[in-house]
Every structure is written in structure tokens, then in C-alpha cells.
Amino acid sequence: MSLKSVLFSALFAAAALPVHALDSSAGKLTVTRVADGFDQPWGVEAVPDGGILVTERGGELIHLHADGRRTFVRGVPKVVARGQGGLLDVMIPRDFATTRLVYLSYSNRDGNSYGTALGVGRLSADGTQLEGFKRIFQAARGFSGGRHFGSRIVEARDGTIFLTLGDRGDRPSAQDRRNHNGAVIRVRKTGITPPNNPFVGQPGTEPEIYSYGHRNPQGAALDLQGNLWVAEHGAQGGDEVNKITPGANYGWPVISYGRHYSGAKIGEGTSKRGMEQPEHYWDPSIAPSGMMIYSGKLWPEWKGDIFVGSLKFDMISRLDGRSMAEERLSSRETGRVRDVIEAPSGAIWFLSVADGALYEITP
């Protein structure tokens, strides 16, 4: 039996497995419910042994074991489930088979401020516990508000870790490199700053910063060449997809294609010397969530394409990797999408916030 069929037969008893069809440019797709019963699921990751880890924003990490058991993983850090914060992303590095390390991002409290943290623990042999969980990064100078925590975790090809961070609702701080707000940061697996980070050694700059001027990047993925891309929530009409260049400034809140929700103009316009332009922007906004760049395994015609979940329109946006032309894959029957990943089989997995379920898309 393949990994996938083991998984499915095991989960069959637990979830009702409704199936529906979906039209797309690559033909008819099948959407299958893999598991449900999640409360505010945020991140999903495949465990190499055939299991699945799902984070719930309220603070639970759920393990759907390959044998069909479902357990709540012990040893997860205390989080602050406030506003948009809580337990956020989960990431399993490529060396999991030997290290069993699992990375988590989460919002936590430092005095009267909230920030985003990154930590790591070792999944026990029975998959029910994170052993020795340790925080390896804490965003400096958080903010009291409950918005814009980021945060997706991506492992770079060189084994360093990217974490995306929102501006915490404190707009000017996204341009201030003395804090981590509105930045993509890069650290080694132990949390140490890589010496080749772009701002290392510059006074008045947090050395973990890799790029800045972001508003609230909640999607991130590597492309097939190993470049980092992020999807970020803009203000009204200004959601962006950005290809990340080390040290670059992505312009928030000085430039933006969006407008404040009041209708007022933001900053100085849509472009400025020294600030990057997005590869794509959405107007009207789609409220972009998780992002995945596709390998081409099951749908060769979608190789290198960018898939971004929408928290607004009950759909997954597919952007052609070259032209950025958009196709919208409807999730009308499954609701708003919180995360999108490629499963080991090449299928597309996504988390629906509306019905707290994990779905699989296959040809």
C-alpha cells in the first residue's frame, strides 16, 4: 500500500470523506476531505512517516498519525491566542528522519507587548510529544495590539530558516530595522544569525533581518530555484506577492497599491526608488493566507506556479509562475482557506477555516 492509501484508509473511519468535483484549466479535479474537527487550523505539514501535523490557533498541535490515531501533541509552548495571534505555523525540516525536529511559530507575551516567536522541539518516537521545546528566536520590540503577527516558516536550501513577520499594526515600524516588525528574518536552525545575512554588522539594525517593509506576510514558499517568495496582506486593494531579495525594502507603508480602509491614500504612492515592486498584487484584496509553489508532480502544466489561499473569497489563487496570470480554484463548498501545501504525493492540501477541515485536491 502506498503512503497515501495507508493514510486514507486509516482516516476513513474518522472523517466522512465527502468528495466533490472542481473544474480547472488542468481538467476536472477531485476535492476530498481528509480530516475535520479542527478549531481555527492555521498550519499543516506532512510528517515523512505518513502522518500529518496541524496547528490550531488556540494552542494545540494535532498529530494525525499514519495509523489513523489522532493525538494532541504535548510539550507545545504556551501561546497568546489573542486577536490574530496564537499557535501559528508548523514546519518539518528536510532532515526530520534523523533529527525528528519540528519548528513552530507562535505569538507570545513580553510584559505588555506581544511578539512572534520561533521555537523547535523533537517529536517523540510515538509522535505524541515535543521533547525539549526551545524558543530560538523572539521578535524584538513587539506591540500591544493583536494584529499582524505573520508568520510562515520556510527552510531554505542551505538549511537556514526563514520566518515572516507582520508589522504588528504599528505601520512605521516596518521601515525601522531596529525591530523585526514587518520583516522576513533568517536564522540558523539553532537560532544563531548567519554571518552572511544582509545587515550583519550594520549599527542600528537587527541582524536577523533578511528583507523588510512588509505589512503582514502570512504566506511563504521556495520556488523551484530555491528563491523565497512571500504573499502578504496589504491594506484595501494592496495584497502582494513578492520575490525576496536579501536586504531589499518592500516599501510598506511608504509605497503600496492599497488604500487605507478609510479610503485615504497610503504613504507616497505606488513606487519609489530603493523600494521593491511586487510580482503581483490583488485589487480587490483576496486576504492571502498560505502559499505553495508547485513541483509539477501530478499536474506538469502547473510546475512552478504559485498557489495562494484566500481568506476572503473561498478560493485558492493559482498564479502562473512566469506570467503571473491568475486562475481561481473555487473553494465555495469548503470555505475560506488558511494554508496550502503540496503533499508528498504531489496532491494539493489545504486547510479550511470555515469548517475546520483538511482537504486534498487530486486530478
Place this chain on the structure above:
Amino acid sequence: MSLKSVLFSALFAAAALPVHALDSSAGKLTVTRVADGFDQPWGVEAVPDGGILVTERGGELIHLHADGRRTFVRGVPKVVARGQGGLLDVMIPRDFATTRLVYLSYSNRDGNSYGTALGVGRLSADGTQLEGFKRIFQAARGFSGGRHFGSRIVEARDGTIFLTLGDRGDRPSAQDRRNHNGAVIRVRKTGITPPNNPFVGQPGTEPEIYSYGHRNPQGAALDLQGNLWVAEHGAQGGDEVNKITPGANYGWPVISYGRHYSGAKIGEGTSKRGMEQPEHYWDPSIAPSGMMIYSGKLWPEWKGDIFVGSLKFDMISRLDGRSMAEERLSSRETGRVRDVIEAPSGAIWFLSVADGALYEITP
């Protein structure tokens, strides 16, 4: 300056203080916003020095200090903010001035089950920390679902502590005294079982149980004679107000005035020998939240009346303490009500879930 005016002037800078008028059988009332910015507030309690404690379901205990500062209290236990669970009620006992003890109820995890717990810590002199927080009660044999945790904490006249517990969505368990689901429990301040609890010494019964057969009591208060009353969510059309007799069985799910949401009949009907009748029931349901029985301090005509918040109809229900005749005080401008208490001044305080604010009603 009175305690209240100190509080108000201090908070004035933080909250916008909109005021609106409300008609009632006791004349025109004024509704004032005391503080806002709460995320899913659940319980509120006045601190005797003029401050206020508010719980947020996500796990924060917020202290609005008498001098206007607002701090997040450190030392609060890790909670599971899942489904209806999280950090729930807060209770300040009458001996606070000497002990500085603060009681909290919360949902937590035991393996793959969730239960409701009760714990206590000492509020530090500066009001920013719960020192030595200790769990003193844990509901036995929780349930994996995320519904019906209860839970209000009430201090009895004899200094023992009542905690209301829901059936955890596991209906039959409310009739099973081998677990705490669907029960009101009573413990000493240290968590020890009082020897005069009704089921002490009976085999197959949890000794903390004081009454049982409840569905999801989220409101509780003492009347002016010191009797415990609870308000509980029924199924469709079966919300109840019950006066609690030690050892009594309140009938859920054998008898109920409600129907299942499917329309199907529940149990055996509306009455049965050996099971208590409610003092009042609501059909249609109002989704009753916090409950307060009024001293008469500012509105003598309401002395002994029962105030219950509604999570469904944007109102506070006032039940005449003798006739149970109902008057509905509209909270149309402030939204669904999560908790209602009497302030030290005799004013009515309530928490609005919709806009995350604490309001005060005065004549």
C-alpha cells in the same frame, strides 16, 4: 474622589466613553463604556482597591488598575482555547483584602481529553502577577469535544467555592455521578472536599458534586439569602434558571423543556419524579451567559431580581425575584452579553462579546 470617579477619570484617556440611554421599568438608564479592546472577554470582577479584572478566553487576565494602567497579569495557567474552552471565569473572594487570592476557571487538557479546572493564585502587591498559581480542582473524565465547559465560580456564604460544569457535549454523563460533567461542584478554598457535601461517602460518586443533571451552566450567583442559583444553556427552547438544592438532580438529558436542534424530542419529557423543575425557562432560547442577583443598592425596586446576559438577543434579561416575570434590557447598541455583575457602587457591569468592551449601567 470616590472610588468610582477615580476609576473613571483614570480610564477616560484610554476608552472613548460613549454613553447612551436605555429605557427600563426603573426609568431611564445610562450605559457607559468603561473600557474596550478586549478579545473574547469572559469574566469580570471588581478588585476591592478600585481596579477591575477581566478574563479573555484566549488565556489573558487583564488588570485595569485603579490608577488607569492596564496590564496583562503574569502567572496565569496555560489554558486550551479550543471551541468554547479557554480561560473562563475569575472570582475574588471576600477575604481578598488580607489574602489577595484570585480564583480562575479554565479548560485544560489531560491526554486527549479536555476538562474544566479551578485554580488560585495570589495577586502581587503591584497587581501585575498571580503568584504561586495552583490548580485545586480538575473535573474528572473530561471529553474530547470542545463544548460545554461551564463555568462560573461563586463563593458561598460559608467560604466554600461553587464551580458550575457543563456536560462537555457528552449528554448521558450529566446523569452519571462518577464524573463531574453537568454538575455543580463545591470545594473548600484549598480544593478539599467539604465533608458535608451531599454525596460524600457514597460509592461510585465524585464527592465534590453538589448538584447534577445540568447541561451547560454558564451563569451562577447567590441570592440575598445565600442560596445558589444557576442559569444554563438548554437545547433549543430549553434554557433554564435553577435554584440549587444540595444533592438534587436537574434532569438533563432525561427531562428538558427544549428539543434537540434536529427538532427531535429530548429524553422522557418535561418532568419526572426525583428531578427538579426550573424556576424559569426560556423558549425560544436566549443562550444565557453570566448571572447576577441584585442587592437593591441603586434600584431598590430591583432588589433580589435576577439578571442574566444573553448571547443571542443583545439584551440582559431581568427576572423578578418572586414572580420570575421578565423584562428585557436591550443591549442592541452593545451586542451579545457574556457576563453581568453588580459593581461595588451598585451599578450593573456587563461584558459585551461583540465589541470586546466592559459597560456600566447607572440610573
